[in-house]
Amino acid sequence: MRQATETGAILAPMTQVETTQFAAEQIRNAIIAGHFKPGDRLVEQQLTDMLNVSRHPVREALRLLAREGFVEIQRNKGASVSAVDADSVVDVYNIRMALGRIALDHLLSVPGRISPDVLKRLEKLSLNSLKFAALEDQSHTLLNDFEFQQAIIDATGLQRTMRYFSELTGDVRRFNNLLSVVYTDRKGDAEKYVVKLFEAIRDGDREEAQRIWQAKFHKAVHRYLALIKDIEPDGARRPR
Missing domain, CATH: 1.10.10.10 (Winged helix-like DNA-binding domain superfamily/Winged helix DNA-binding domain)
Incomplete structure (x- = not known):
């Protein structure tokens, strides 16, 4: 050798x-x-x-x-x-929301910038969101949603935007694990925040895509903040 x-x-x-x-x-x-x-x-x-x-x-x-x-x-x-507190959740989601706005502005400001291959992938992930919503195990929904979001970001080719968004996914996974988030309306969320977002991107409707993206992230923040009220500093759940 x-x-x-x-x-x-x-x-x-x-x-x-x-x-x-x-x-x-x-x-x-x-x-x-x-x-x-x-x-x-x-x-x-x-x-x-x-x-x-x-x-x-x-x-x-x-x-x-x-x-x-x-x-x-x-x-x-x-x-x-570090503790998971309200400030850390808001900080992470504000940054991810801003990076998403940058991505959508970049992708939808020029007609035809999104390739057919990217649209095909986003469509597949949006359909998967409906399929996984019917499963008892919500982990498939979470992984698919992370992939859907990252696919939108990666389609830009903007290296810093892609890297920063990807790095913050670790924080979101930590929030989910620590706060034991249970998603009670996965089908509704899939229809409203994944399928509709894909359709807006496909149709080149930047304003609608931005509106859905922001609404999606605002709902996530409110969900986490409601759960944080029931969490002790060491991560244990407070008795009711």
């Missing part, structure tokens, strides 16, 4: 940056899934043992996650998992 070329090794060892990204991804995923709950301390030594990496990349990973809003770092107290 050939091991090297004139310019160096075929396979380069993992760098410090890559190790930091690996540690951040693992910790982030654990927070999103609810394995690390709001208020839980994130002890560097314990994390290094769990991840089998050195302490420095773990420290840098925690700093990165603090900038993303998943972790809170306090002097003399160390790192802990």
Whole structure:
């Protein structure tokens, strides 16, 4: 087996940056899934043992996650998992709503900018939303909705808009897991906020598409804020 070329090794060892990204991804995923709950301390030594990496990349990973809003770092107290509060929900959804407006303006300001392939994919996802609404397990609905939203964003080709929107999907998944959201009218939501949004995009109706997008996100915010009232800082549900 050939091991090297004139310019160096075929396979380069993992760098410090890559190790930091690996540690951040693992910790982030654990927070999103609810394995690390709001208020839980994130002890560097314990994390290094769990991840089998050195302490420095773990420290840098925690700093990165603090900038993303998943972790809170306090002097003399160390790192802990950030709370999910009303401000964080509103912040995430305001940004996602704004990114969606940018995407729809870009896509619908020039006739024919959306390719037939993109429209075909959006149509398929909109039809899936109706199909999945009839299933008892709501996880298919959630995954399809994330894919539908991201497909609209990705159709723009605007790299920053695509990246920022995708990154914030992790926050939304965390909200769902922590708050145990139950969607009671999935068929109605699918018809009103997915199928109708696809039809507005297909028809090039920018004003209607923007209206539906905004209404969809406003409803999500109100749903989360109502649930947050029943959540303790540590993520436990308050007794009624």
